[in-house]
Amino acid sequence: MMEITEGSHAVAEAIRLCRPQVISAYPITPQTHIVEALAEMVANCQLDAEYLTVDNELSALSACVGASAAGSRTYSATTSQGLALMFEVCFNASGMRLPIVMSIANRAMGAPLSIWNDQQDSISLRDSGWLQFYAEDNQEATDLHFLAYRVAEDHSVLLPAFVCFDGFILSHTYEPIDMLSQEDVDRFLPPFSPYERLDAADPISFGMYATPDYYLEFRYEMDRALKESKAIIQKRGNEFGQMFGRDYSAMVEGYRLEDAETAIVAMGSICGTTKDAIDEMRDEGKKAGLLKIRVFRPFPDEEIAKLLSHVQRVAVLDKNISLGAKGAVALEVKDALYGSGIPVKDYIIGLGGRDVRKKDIKAIVALAEKGQGDMFYGLRREVL
């Protein structure tokens, strides 16, 4: 059923439909609307979950660790500073192979303090062993939560997942959403069946320490599970498409890419603007296309190499910066294209909520055509 909903509320509704047993909540802008909406659902008996109003984000994710280890489906949401406070727990949750799903309403990292959007927060946790999904619009932000639980809880994966959607740009925007029914979601997402759990009837030890004789193998198995989750994403994404008409089997998607000379690579809501800019450039006879990355972890390197094999140049839009190096997406795209000879230029853009418009995308394509890039785009003149 189509309804006009705020992004955060659509995500909260998706979570309700996933039937989590334990939700932990801590307020932080621009995520707060999600947990407020969930609290209302619990208060009105629309959602039968334990709702913990914890003392900080470290506790929020730690409570999910406990609940997930005890065998319950769990959920939390955060952003930016809150995610940074969870840093330690993020590595812990993945290391213990707990399929927690967490929404990230992407926001910049301080200092300076900024409540506005970029993707520095979740990107900074790229090495933590979580799956990372990025939504272009609120329909995708909603649907990706169903997919995230389905994939994370698969016994061949058993890793936690971020569903990332741009703070304010998506979280606070009203869009028409085709919301699944409870029956639909129950058909797609079976109840959580933990691989193992804390249980007095069958005692096990969780979170033991590993000596140098064993640690390497733990990390290897996590990496293997994350890489092999590509097949599960493809399978379940396809299944979702069969059932509801929106296919998420591909981790990357091309837009007017088949005959493109310049490929723009982007993640998140900027993809929508980019598509419009591409349409206008195409009208002007310029062969530009988009490669949208929907899944950043596991990183779709082979898929990217395949889709970009024919282009003359690549312009990566990075809403993050690995300070002292380049944008994280560009670094990985370069790795994926290594040996192809295709030049990849990086454009750091939109940090801290700086607006990105169609004209900016067009300007970046023009820069790429001139071989100019690996730069912060749109800087105020006084810093130059």
Added chain:
Amino acid sequence: MVDKTLELFDCGHRACGGCGAALAARLITKAAGTETIVVSSTGCMEVFSTPYPETAWKVPWIHSLFENTSAVASGIEAALKKQGRKEKIVVLAGDGATFDIGMICISGAFERGHDFTYICYDNEAYMNTGIQRSGATPYDASTTTSPAGKCSFGNKRPKKDMPQILAAHGAPYIATASIAYPADLMKKVEMAINTKGPCYIQVHAPCCTGWGFEGEKTIAVAKLAIETGLWVNYEMVEGKVVKVKKVVRKPVEEYLKTQKRFRHLFKPTRQDAEIAAIQAIADRNAEKYAIDIKLKKE
């Protein structure tokens, strides 16, 4: 009733001979029984009991991080509630994890009123990392980060009063205990796990390695702490002290002399003023908790 033959903390773990914390774990799990989930903080106990792929725990056990045991326990409690399960949840954390790094998580969990028992095995310093001071380290104890030296007598501050802090959170049951009094400790654990809401027990668990005494003296040292009034065993129900272990008090010197961490108070020269300051701490404890047994005059 506690089944004293029950062994849920198995032998073969890697604790030092004479480890007070290992004894505490054994007694606590005996008292808690098989229907218990244990949440451990990072620390000595976690490390000596669970080197992968071995574990000493015969009850379900989880270790997540140093500071987050109370939050993990909160999540477990919520999950059990939702699943209709009845296991009891016991946190076992050291004093660093409790007095210092875990304070926010503990305060949050106690304020929210989760049904679990938090047990701090208090060996009065960060032992796992090599004997650094914590908020539980007593006045004048020499540790590696509060060493006694030419211009220092060791730790400059008295011990933080954690039981009072948690009493202020409205915890229904709080107790202090000592490994020197196993029956008392087990009774208190039993009481705590059968009391609804967040309960706290602080167990004095001497560390032979960190305090500097021979492993066979652990119980004797723990007992002297009680007998000198430097450790008081009491129970608090709804914030009121209801029961106290009374003693015929010995001078604090008898306790201090058993441990290298206080050696600088006696050698090379005796530090009368410092010993008197520690005696004053014991005297205040004695007065506050009325622990003195008055002997009849001849």
